[in-house]
Amino acid sequence: MPSLDYIKLDQFLKQMQVVGTGGQAKLMIQAGEVAVNGEVETRRGRKLVSGDRVEVDGQAWIVDLSQLG
Template sequence: MPSLDYIKLDQFLKQMQVAASGGQAKVMVQSGEVQVNDDIELRRGRKLVNGDRVVVAGQTFIVDLRALS
């Protein structure tokens, strides 16, 4: 499998099973429910890289692209 340089925020939320669908991920992001590296992120296409910290619904996730590929 090719290695990933990044993953988009909405795809990451689906991978982590925080959002059941892309539509749900979009709503979560656009309503300000998601933080990336301590900042509220309103762009669902935000590119996440290794080590980025995503906080949503009281859960914290550290991006590890090797685990996702």
């Protein structure tokens, strides 16, 4: 299985089961409810790489691409 270089923010939120659909992810991101590395991120296509920190509603995840895909 090829390793991923990145994962898009909306896909990551779905993988982590923060949201059930891409539409929910889009709305959450556009509403400014998601932070990446401490900064609010409003682009759902933001490319995440291993080590990035994603925060939603006080919960945080560290991106580990080796665990995804």
